[in-house]
Amino acid sequence: MSIINNINKVFDHRIRLGIMSVLMVNEYANFTALKELLDVTDGNLASHAKALEKAEYITIEKQFIGKKPNTRYIATKLGRIAFQKHIEALEQLIKSSE
Amino acid sequence: MDSKDYLKDISEIKDMMNRSSRFISLSGLSGVLAGVYALIGAGIAYWLVSNSGREYLILDGRIFRLVILDLFLIAFFSIVTAIFLAVKKARKNNNKIWDVTTKRLLFNFLIPLVAGGLYILIILNQQKYGFTAAMMLIFYGLALVNASKYSIGDIQYLGIIEIVLGLICALLPGYGFWFWVLGFGVMHIVYGTVMYFKFDRKK
Numbered sequence: 554m555s556i557i558n559n560i561n562k563v564f565d566h567r568i569r570l571g572i573m574s575v576l577m578v579n580e581y582a583n584f585t586a587l588k589e590l591l592d593v594t595d596g597n598l599a600s601h602a603k604a605l606e607k608a609e610y611i612t613i614e615k616q617f618i619g620k621k622p623n624t625r626y627i628a629t630k631l632g633r634i635a636f637q638k639h640i641e642a643l644e645q646l647i648k649s650s651e
Numbered sequence: 652m653d654s655k656d657y658l659k660d661i662s663e664i665k666d667m668m669n670r671s672s673r674f675i676s677l678s679g680l681s682g683v684l685a686g687v688y689a690l691i692g693a694g695i696a697y698w699l700v701s702n703s704g705r706e707y708l709i710l711d712g713r714i715f716r717l718v719i720l721d722l723f724l725i726a727f728f729s730i731v732t733a734i735f736l737a738v739k740k741a742r743k744n745n746n747k748i749w750d751v752t753t754k755r756l757l758f759n760f761l762i763p764l765v766a767g768g769l770y771i772l773i774i775l776n777q778q779k780y781g782f783t784a785a786m787m788l789i790f791y792g793l794a795l796v797n798a799s800k801y802s803i804g805d806i807q808y809l810g811i812i813e814i815v816l817g818l819i820c821a822l823l824p825g826y827g828f829w830f831w832v833l834g835f836g837v838m839h840i841v842y843g844t845v846m847y848f849k850f851d852r853k854k
Contacts, residue, residue: 574667582671589747647661
């Protein structure tokens with residue numbers, strides 16, 4: 554089944570789905586903004602972001618604003634394409650089950 | 652996973668995309684009230700000018716200054732009401748009021764509005780006051796269209812209506828007051844009501 558193949562295991566989690574959704578429509582998002590939007594703990598967000606980075610779907614940029622660390626998350630081209638495919642596959646599945 | 656879960660996934664994706672990129676706490680009610688303030692303010696201005704003993708408004712002091720004050724009060728009360736209701740709506744829905752989406756919306760709304768406002772003040776100072784209403788409508792419309800990318804509620808349609816009204820107004824000199832009443836008073840009430848029933852009532 555080709556449709557099932559497009560369902561991406563990497564996105565099969567609420568937090569990872571959320572991170573990608575936010576990054577699809579924003580140039581970037583920083584750690585605190587993501588944390589508040591998704592309503593998750595620091596550790597949870599960091600580990601799921603790392604999983605997405607490992608798949609090369611997002612890049613993580615660490616910089617300092619003054620003395621405060623600031624982490625930015627940005628979706629990669631690969632990540633955007635993969636997420637788009639994932640959404641299409643979800644829609645297909647919904648359609649075919651109706 | 653059955654299709655119900657997929658549906659939930661899709662709606663969560665949509666919700667996240669909207670919440671992270673658009674300011675969603677605008678209340679339709681603030682539009683209605685802004686329209687009401689505009690109508691009251693216009694009534695006061697009309698009364699002031701028709702009781703001044705002159706047929707035209709001229710830039711010579713008391714009456715003119717009172718009309719300007721009247722305009723500022725309308726703007727002031729509209730803004731305060733919009734902020735108050737937005738904060739209330741955000742609290743009710745557990746959203747943050749001052750975040751990236753708010754800043755982005757304000758920034759994009761204020762660029763055409765401030766540019767237009769300054770331009771109107773400059774030409775008023777040069778005694779050219781025939782097109783004030785038309786320009787207020789046009790610049791306000793442009794500000795709405797520009798801001799619409801960062802908010803819900805299809806405010807670009809209100810913006811386009813204001814721009815069209817402003818252009819017609821420019822074609823018909825002498826009717827500026829009535830176009831202003833239509834654009835800032837009536838249109839706000841109509842639009843605010845539609846938005847209120849479309850977005851606020853359901854939840």
